Amino acid sequence: MEKGNVVSGSFFILRYIKQDIPSYAFVAPKKVAKTAVRRNSLRRKGYNILRSYDLKSCAGIFFYKKEALVASPIEAKKDIEFILKKAKII
Secondary structure, rough: OOOOEEEEEOOOEEEEEOOOOOEEEEEEEOOOOOOOOHHHHHHHHHHHHHOOOOOOOOOEEEOOOHHHHHHHHHHHHHHHHHHHHHHHOO
């Protein structure tokens, strides 16, 4: 995803490109959470938040920032919504 666009929020960075089929992923690096259990938990929370939106056809990757560890689910949802609006995906 070298040629994509980048949008940043408080807790996430979104890299995306326009595509026919919508597909999104969440990445939680080891810098953010040391254990695989915690990284997978963060990814699941991200997917659950994203499920509530009607998204346009794009391929995107959400990267967690360290600040996301202390974010409440409501704050994370607001940040994802802000990023999606900024990228004009919703």
